[in-house]
Amino acid sequence: MVLETLNPMHYITSLVPDVMPAATVPILLLMCFLFLIWNQEETSSIPGPGYCMGIGPLLSHGRFLWMGVGNACNYYNKTYGEFVRVWISGEETFIISK
Numbered sequence: 022m023v024l025e026t027l028n029p030m031h032y033i034t035s036l037v038p039d040v041m042p043a044a045t046v047p048i049l050l051l052m053c054f055l056f057l058i059w060n061q062e063e064t065s066s067i068p069g070p071g072y073c074m075g076i077g078p079l080l081s082h083g084r085f086l087w088m089g090v091g092n093a094c095n096y097y098n099k100t101y102g103e104f105v106r107v108w109i110s111g112e113e114t115f116i117i118s119k
Contacts, residue, residue, distance in 0.1 A: 067115070069097070069106035078108035087107055094118065 070077045085093045085107075097105045098118050105116040 068074075068101040068105060068108040078111060081107040082109055082111070 061071050070081050072078065084096070086095075088096065091108075094116050097107055097116055103117065107114050107116060
């Protein structure tokens with residue numbers, strides 16, 4: 022009994038309930054559903070890297086900083102074609118080349 026009271030895990034496990042409350046599961050499902058709706062974007066007919074919760078613009082801008090404008094434009098034109106949508110400094114930018 023003395024060893025049980027001195028064990029720090031005894032205090033931690035006594036604070037955590039054994040069963041999740043019944044309202045927690047629907048609230049978590051609702052939050053996940055709202056998160057998916059909030060991050061849903063309309064698909065564009067213009068090719069280019071996807072938005073993907075803001076990661077696409079960061080990668081696109083990083084590629085322009087790392088490779089330079091000319092090399093990055095060539096990369097996107099080889100990958101997506103003559104008309105490409107990218108993000109530079111958080112703004113949607115179109116690259117048109119032929």
